[in-house]
Amino acid sequence: MGILEDVLLNARTAVDTVGKKAGKVIDMSKLTLSAADIKSELSKKYEMLGRITFEAQTTDKDYSKSTADIVAKIINLKAELESVNEAIANGKSRSKCSECGSYNDKGAIFCNKCGTRIVVKDVNADEEIAEEDAVDLVEDNLDDDDMGI
Numbered sequence: 001m002g003i004l005e006d007v008l009l010n011a012r013t014a015v016d017t018v019g020k021k022a023g024k025v026i027d028m029s030k031l032t033l034s035a036a037d038i039k040s041e042l043s044k045k046y047e048m049l050g051r052i053t054f055e056a057q058t059t060d061k062d063y064s065k066s067t068a069d070i071v072a073k074i075i076n077l078k079a080e081l082e083s084v085n086e087a088i089a090n091g092k093s094r095s096k097c098s099e100c101g102s103y104n105d106k107g108a109i110f111c112n113k114c115g116t117r118i119v120v121k122d123v124n125a126d127e128e129i130a131e132e133d134a135v136d137l138v139e140d141n142l143d144d145d146d147m148g149i
């Protein structure tokens with residue numbers, strides 16, 4: 001019984017961790033690359049899951065533990081992919097639809113998926129905070145220069 005519940009609990013913890021990490025990632029090329037990596041990893045896991053399911057159906061062995069493991073990994077990978085995609089979309093300054101959650105080009109008035117009017121609540125809040133930090137850093141540096149003169 002408990003196995004699947006444990007697996008789901010672990011997966012949720014991983015989702016939180018991934019979500020927190022994604023907010024800080026800026027390097028777009030790296031993100032695009034890792035999205036591709038995650039996708040290929042996902043297909044491998046799905047293939048593995050299929051193979052195990054096949055084995056379980058055709059033999060008497062108990063594969064429930066392995067199945068639960070792979071399912072947990074797939075859940076983690078999917079969460080990771082979602083965070084990465086979101087980070088990519090944020091980096092491209094796109095507007096997120098408040099209704100269906102899909103991303104639209106910046107300046108779009110209606111969601112290209114569900115047609116909801118886009119409320120510009122901006123998905124770049126994290127970036128703006130980062131910019132403020134950058135300004136603080138610059139000001140700190142200027143202070144140092146003043147001291148030197």
Ligand SMILES: [Zn+2]
Pocket residue numbers: 097098099100101102111112113114115116
């Ligand atoms: Zn929408």
